[in-house]
Amino acid sequence: MSNSIFKDKYHAAFHTMPGAIVFVNPATFEIEEVNAQVTQLTGYSADELVKEGLGLIDSNSKVRQLLERTLKEKKQQILEFDLLTKKKESMPVSMRVDFIEMEHHQHLVLVLQDMTKVRKMEEMVQKTVDQKTQDLKLALETLQKSNQLKSDFVAMVSHEIRNPLTILKSTLALLESSKLAAKKREEVLHMMMRHIDQMIDISNDLLDVSKIEAGVMQYHLEKLSLYKLLCSVMHHFHSFEEQCGIKLCVECPKDYFIYADELKTKQILDNLVSNAFKATSLGGKIILSARSSDNNFMEILVSDTGCGIEKDQMQHLFKRFVRLQGAGAHTKGTGLGLSIVKSLVEAQGGKIWAESEVGKGTIFRFTLPATAVPVVVLMDEDVEFCEKVSKLLEEEGYRVKQCHSAFRGIEQCQEMKPHVVVLDLKLSDLSGEKVVDRLKEMPLMKDLPFVFLTSQKVEKSDEKTKGIPVVYKSKWEYELLSILKKQLRMQVQREIKPGGSV
Amino acid sequence: MKKILLIDDEKDLVETIQVLLEAKGYTVISAHDGLAGLEKAKKENPDLILLDVMMPNLNGYQVCRELKKDPNFKNTPIVMLTAKAQESDHFWGIESGADDYVTKPFDSLSLLETIKNNLK
Numbered sequence: 001m002s003n004s005i006f007k008d009k010y011h012a013a014f015h016t017m018p019g020a021i022v023f024v025n026p027a028t029f030e031i032e033e034v035n036a037q038v039t040q041l042t043g044y045s046a047d048e049l050v051k052e053g054l055g056l057i058d059s060n061s062k063v064r065q066l067l068e069r070t071l072k073e074k075k076q077q078i079l080e081f082d083l084l085t086k087k088k089e090s091m092p093v094s095m096r097v098d099f100i101e102m103e104h105h106q107h108l109v110l111v112l113q114d115m116t117k118v119r120k121m122e123e124m125v126q127k128t129v130d131q132k133t134q135d136l137k138l139a140l141e142t143l144q145k146s147n148q149l150k151s152d153f154v155a156m157v158s159h160e161i162r163n164p165l166t167i168l169k170s171t172l173a174l175l176e177s178s179k180l181a182a183k184k185r186e187e188v189l190h191m192m193m194r195h196i197d198q199m200i201d202i203s204n205d206l207l208d209v210s211k212i213e214a215g216v217m218q219y220h221l222e223k224l225s226l227y228k229l230l231c232s233v234m235h236h237f238h239s240f241e242e243q244c245g246i247k248l249c250v251e252c253p254k255d256y257f258i259y260a261d262e263l264k265t266k267q268i269l270d271n272l273v274s275n276a277f278k279a280t281s282l283g284g285k286i287i288l289s290a291r292s293s294d295n296n297f298m299e300i301l302v303s304d305t306g307c308g309i310e311k312d313q314m315q316h317l318f319k320r321f322v323r324l325q326g327a328g329a330h331t332k333g334t335g336l337g338l339s340i341v342k343s344l345v346e347a348q349g350g351k352i353w354a355e356s357e358v359g360k361g362t363i364f365r366f367t368l369p370a371t372a373v374p375v376v377v378l379m380d381e382d383v384e385f386c387e388k389v390s391k392l393l394e395e396e397g398y399r400v401k402q403c404h405s406a407f408r409g410i411e412q413c414q415e416m417k418p419h420v421v422v423l424d425l426k427l428s429d430l431s432g433e434k435v436v437d438r439l440k441e442m443p444l445m446k447d448l449p450f451v452f453l454t455s456q457k458v459e460k461s462d463e464k465t466k467g468i469p470v471v472y473k474s475k476w477e478y479e480l481l482s483i484l485k486k487q488l489r490m491q492v493q494r495e496i497k498p499g500g501s502v
Numbered sequence: 503m504k505k506i507l508l509i510d511d512e513k514d515l516v517e518t519i520q521v522l523l524e525a526k527g528y529t530v531i532s533a534h535d536g537l538a539g540l541e542k543a544k545k546e547n548p549d550l551i552l553l554d555v556m557m558p559n560l561n562g563y564q565v566c567r568e569l570k571k572d573p574n575f576k577n578t579p580i581v582m583l584t585a586k587a588q589e590s591d592h593f594w595g596i597e598s599g600a601d602d603y604v605t606k607p608f609d610s611l612s613l614l615e616t617i618k619n620n621l622k
Contacts (some may be wrong), residue, residue, distance in 0.1 A: 159556055163512055165607035166583075170518040173610035177525065184521075191514050 022049075022110040026071055026099065029054060029064060032107070041093070041114060043086030057083050063095065067108055080115065094120050149320075156335065160202055164195035206334040209320070210342045216443055219261040219348060219417065221372070226256040226298060230288045233269040237277070248273070251289040258298050258368045264344045265368065271337045272302040272364045279306030279362065289314040297350065297367040308358040317354055318342040341366075347417065349373065349399075374488050375399045375416055378421035379409035379435065380453060385473065389422070389480070397403045398483060406430035413439055418448070420487050422480070425454040425470070436466065451480070451486040504621055507548035508532045508584065509539030509565065511557045519552070522610050523617075536560025540568055543575070550621055551580045553600070563598040568597030579620035584606070 014021065020037035024030070031050050039045055043058055049056060062081050070077045077097045082090045092115040131218050171188050173182065180188065211217045230250045241248050258265070269288070276286045284305040293299040309317070320339040345352045345366045352366035369502055376398050380386050383404060392398040401416050403409035406427040413421060421439070425432040432452055437443040452465055455473040469487070471479045506528050510516050513534060520530045531546055533539035539560040543551060551569070555562035562582055569575040582603040604616050 162606040163515065167512065167515045167518060169607045169609055170515065170522060170613075174518055174521055177522075177610070188518070191518070195514065 015231065020114075020476045022107040024054070024067060024110060026067070026106050026108050029067060038112065041085075041091070041112060042083065057085075059084055061387060065094070066097055067110075070099050070108060074099055083112070087146050087206065092116055110349065144496070153335070157202070157206070164199050166191055167195050192420060205340060208340045209336055212340065212347075217343075217347065217426050218444055219264060221259055221261055221348070223256070223372075224258050224260060224262055224265065226258050226290050226300070227252045227254045229258075229265060230269070230290065230300075233266060233273060234288060236270065237273055240277055244277055244280070246277060246280050246286060248286045249288070251287060253290070256290050256292065256298060256370075258370055259372045260348050260368045264348065268341050268344050269300075271303065271341050275337070275364075276304035276306060276362070279308075280304045281306070284361075292370065293367060296369060296371045296373060298366050298370045299365055301360060301363055303363040305361040308360055309354070309356040309362055310317055314354065314356065318352070319489040349375075373397065373399050374420065374484075375401070375418040375420040376484070377403060377409060377412050377416060377421045377423075379406060379421070379427060379432075380404045381405065381424065381427060392477065392481075393484075398484075406432075406435045410435060410438055413445060413448075416443070417444065420449045420451065422451045422482060422484070423451060423472075425452045425465075426456075433466065436468065451483055451487060463479075503527065503529050504549045505529045505531065505546065506552060506617065507539070507543055507546060508552045509536065509542075509557070509562075510552070510554035511535055512554070518534050519613070522613075526614060528617075536562070536565045540565050543569060543578075544572070547574070548578065548594075550593075551578060551581055552583060554583045566600050567593040569618060581616055581620060 014033075015035045017035070018037065020041045021035045022038055023032040023034070025032050030053055034046050038049065042049070044052075044056055058064060062079065066077050066079050078094065079097070080094045083093045085091055094113045094115050096111045096202050098109045098110055098111075107415050143197065168222050171192050174188055175185070208217070227250070230252050234248055234250050237248055240246070272284065273288070280286060286302070286304045289301045289303070291299050291301070318338050318341075320336060326345070345368070349369050350367040352364065354362060354364045356362040374397075376387055376393055378389060378393075378400055380389075380402075381404050383402075385403065386402040390402055393400045401412050401418070403412050406423075406429045409421070409423065409427075412418075421435075423432050423435055427435065436450055439448060450468045452470045453473055453476065454470055469483045471483060506523060507521075508516055508519055508530055509532070510519075510622070511534050516532045520532060525532045531542060531548065533542045535558045539551075539553070539557075542561065553562045553565060556566075560565075562584075566580050566582065569578070569580065579601040580599070582600045583604055584605050602616055602620055604613055
């Protein structure tokens with residue numbers, strides 16, 4: 001190969017290769033030659049660079065120092081630095097320097113690479129890592145906190161149970177050993193009864209919490225007269241009224257009804273009213289009232305003229321295991337009451353909140369449905385179809401929860417406790433029949449009615465669809481509503497007791 | 503007649519133990535929280551103190567530590583009534599200077615036994 005052809009080839013390669021290359025004279029450190037990429041990178045022309053020298057792009061002599069080191073050590077050096085472009089912009093670059101000998105000439109070869117994108121990527125990664133680290137720290141803190149709460153809870157339960165047990169044991173010894181006067185004996189028996197009741201309360205709370213956690217709390221919804229319900233709660237506390245010198249009254253129109261579980265709703269009210277009694281002092285007043293709120297809900301209020309709750313305590317009010325500090329603090333109790341109340345209200349579709357002013361009193365408010373709003377869980381992978389069905393059902397007064405997979409659907413059923421489930425026969429993570437089997441295994445869901453959806457022809461075989469009605473997607477608008485009504489009527493009948501009110 | 507000070511915030515328990523101990527010939531005085539207990543101890547100079555742990559206004563350990571600092575109580579036995587059966591409670595009891603402990607729920611015989619032993 002002739003020398004000139006070789007030079008041409010070299011020249012072409014030098015200017016077209018993607019790396020930015022600078023040749024430097026090792027004796028003088030003058031720039032001998034640069035390729036087009038260097039011009040592009042720095043903004044300086046080849047002439048400018050050759051004429052002005054390295055100083056143009058090497059303001060603090062870092063490059064110069066590296067070149068000297070390359071010569072001294074006779075081996076490749078790498079440096080990352082900020083290059084100043086002609087536009088006076090700082091650009092992060094990585095530079096590799098090699099010492100080479102060609103045709104008895106010595107050269108320093110500098111290969112520059114723009115690191116802007118890499119740096120940006122690094123920064124982004126760093127930011128993501130920082131964020132995730134922060135998240136993890138937070139999660140860890142939350143876990144540690146909840147762990148601490150649980151240990152405190154165990155200590156507290158052990159204290160709350162051991163104390164009445166101690167009293168029972170000592171009182172038994174008292175009854176056994178000494179000749180007690182009849183009156184004293186009666187007093188001791190009363191004391192024992194009180195502490196046994198206290199232990200029953202604690203074990204009931206613990207049982208409720210474990211039922212709520214396991215998702216097996218059962219609700220029997222029926223139409224209840226709110227007036228009668230509030231009155232029965234008032235009567236329940238009648239003896240307290242006299243004992244504590246507190247007036248308890250009901251303000252509620254007689255034609256207000258709710259659609260809820262009677263026992264659970266009484267439990268909610270019992271808890272709130274007994275809290276109100278604890279917080280209110282002699283001569284105070286507790287009012288049970290109701291008002292009709294929007295969206296077919298009734299709002300029930302328990303207001304007292306008690307000591308009130310400190311502002312900073314309000315956010316912890318409904319948290320599990322937390323007992324109030326400061327004003328309104330009671331030494332008795334498991335710290336579970338209000339968290340149970342919250343679960344009971346929310347499981348029936350309501351909300352609960354409180355307002356309080358220290359020294360003036362507290363109002364607990366909660367809502368419960370005034371009419372039966374049937375809840376439908378809809379499982380279908382076709383998002384568009386789900387939207388269409390939801391829209392129609394919601395117009396007809398149903399509450400619909402869409403789920404686009406079987407597993408999500410099963411999860412939602414446990415959470416929402418629906419009145420009916422509408423599901424596709426062929427969900428890809430689990431077939432419709434398997435979903436039904438899975439749900440029927442759960443005690444709460446064993447009577448749940450279902451409706452299958454399908455886009456394919458199903459052989460009329462009860463074996464396959466277990467007697468569950470099938471709606472074809474091609475004509476669902478005509479069939480679904482009437483089948484739903486039929487399925488729901490069966491269930492509503494099962495739930496409402498004869499004569500069904502308080 | 504030996505005088506026993508019982509400090510516990512559970513009034514029913516105080517009443518029951520009081521009747522039990524009085525039947526055995528002890529004089530019993532009581533207080534329902536830590537601070538009141540401390541004051542009563544200094545005023546009444548009991549022969550033995552029964553001290554609950556979880557109480558409002560100074561817990562049992564705090565009361566015990568305060569009392570043991572006072573030379574007048576150096577030889578007064580203090581028996582802790584712990585509601586928790588955890589090792590750490592016994593550790594803290596001894597650390598704060600308690601002479602003995604009884605774990606709730608205790609039976610009257612073992613309480614009486616512990617009192618007798620510590621009064622020797």
